[in-house]
Amino acid sequence: MTDTRVVHPALKTRATELFGVDHPVVQTGMGNVSDARLTAATANAGGLGILAAGLLSYDELVTAIDEIQAATDKPFGVNVRANQPDVHKRIDLMISAGVKVASFALAPKQDLIAKCKDAGLVVMPSIGAVRHAEKVASWGADAVIVQGGEGGGHTGQVPTSLLLPQVTDAVDLVVIGAGGFFDGRGLVSALAYGADGIAMGTRFMLTSDSPVAQEVKDVYLSKSVNDTVLTTQVDGIPQRVLRVGPIAQIEKTRPAARVLRAASNARRFQKISGARWRDMVGEGLAMRKHEDLTWSQVVMAANAPMLYRTALIDGNADAGVMATGQVVGMIDDLPSCDELVSRIVREATDVLERFGA
Known part of the structure; x- marks a missing residue:
């Protein structure tokens, strides 16, 4: 058209x-x-x-x-x-x-x-x-x-x-x-x-x-401009996501538990993606150097691929993380x-x- x-x-x-x-x-x-x-x-x-x-x-x-x-x-x-x-x-x-x-x-x-x-x-x-x-x-x-x-x-x-x-x-x-x-x-x-x-x-x-x-798109379409949150609890770096699924729980979790969960997600992502551990560690070292992250933040960064995949690819909005702009409320x-x-x-x-x- x-x-x-x-x-x-x-x-x-x-x-x-x-x-x-x-x-x-x-x-x-x-x-x-x-x-x-x-x-x-x-x-x-x-x-x-x-x-x-x-x-x-x-x-x-x-x-x-x-x-x-x-x-x-x-x-x-x-x-x-x-x-x-x-x-x-x-x-x-x-x-x-x-x-x-x-x-x-x-x-x-x-x-x-x-x-x-x-x-x-x-x-x-x-x-x-x-x-x-x-x-x-x-x-x-x-x-x-x-x-x-x-x-x-x-x-x-x-x-x-x-x-x-x-x-x-x-x-x-x-x-x-x-x-x-x-x-x-x-x-x-x-x-x-x-x-x-x-x-x-x-x-x-x-x-x-x-x-x-489609079920994930429906969740996005139901949200307002006030239904997002800027958080560092997904991977240690500020990012805007929908306030749904595990976000509220993640923000209440103790730091040690977040790191353990991130390490577990890193193993899951490695198996699914086929990425070599050597390459994943190398990327983590590069992130620590260039983005001035702590070691716990580097480990937490392993959260993101699996948490996003769970929502966007697997269609499980209740268990995954959904990145979005505030503009979601205008769509x-x-x-x-x-x-x-x-x-x-x-x-x-x-x-x-x-x-x-």
């Missing part, structure tokens, strides 16, 4: 030019959610779909990229963790496969950015503070996703309405706003702050193209990606034309 009306010229931005897409709308790389199907559906809708590769093995990443390219000829991105032991191998794969955008949840080091750029990849880290944007800009990044405190998953305290103009004033990069966006009005507001587009996680998760179980339907992107562009065009009139 692609809209045939003329898109407002203001919606052709530096982001659409840099990514080679029709609309300045990005689907973020959400672990357990942003699979090949969702990524391809977003790309075919004219936005930038990003495959979440952080929890995929290398062979699974190969298969996912093949599936995306079989489903679309449009540009897309892949989100990888800069601290993964085989990150250079993954970047080599992305280069050889012709992936357009390398997206990073953790800021990559300067040499990794240089490797990507030398091969023609667009480099786009996610950041949550002005100083982080300034750092990756000085290292040569092409774009940044700027997530404010309203956003889901790992996030900070500064709201998007303040963080976004701070960043656009500080750096000359393509800036994509994230945290609290779900419609065309939000897209126009981001452009007004100086951004070049918006990124959405929760909104794309709640589409018919998302792999999340009441499950459109396809094409319907969603078309609607956002139509709404943004209406707002811009009204301003012009």
Whole structure:
């Protein structure tokens, strides 16, 4: 149901030019959610779909990229963790496969950015503070996703309405706003702050193209903007999740019990994923070094993959953890990606034309 009306010229931005897409709308790389199907559906809708590769093995990443390219000829991105032991191998794969955008949840080091750029990849880290944007800009990044405190998953305290103009004033990069966006009005507001587009996680998760179980989607659709909590008790790093399932219990649990449970979940994740213990320990050491975590926080970080998988993949909302932005309370339907992107562009065009009139 692609809209045939003329898109407002203001919606052709530096982001659409840099990514080679029709609309300045990005689907973020959400672990357990942003699979090949969702990524391809977003790309075919004219936005930038990003495959979440952080929890995929290398062979699974190969298969996912093949599936995306079989489903679309449009540009897309892949989100990888800069601290993964085989990150250079993954970047080599992305280069050889012709992936357009390398997206990073953790800021990559300067040499990794240089490797990507030398091969023609667009480099786009996610950041949550002005100083982080300034750092990756000085290292040569092409774009940044700027997530404010309203956003889901790992996030900070500064709201998007303040963080976004701070960043656009500080750096000359393509800036994509994230945290609290779900419609065309939000897209126009981001452009007004100086951004070049918006990124959405929760909104794309709640589409018919998302792999999340229907019963879990129904839980999300029933929640209000007040039904989220910013907690450090999942993996030691602040993240926004729904106040359901084990969250209340986790926050009441003694620290020693949380660490024991995290160690148990690490064993479960290792068996399911096939990851080598050596690699998991290496990632933990990298997290401790680069994110200034305590040892207990490093162990707790093993919680996240299993707790998210339990809810999103297994469909058990009562036992798993459900990351979300506060925007969850503004969402009441499950459109396809094409319907969603078309609607956002139509709404943004209406707002811009009204301003012009």
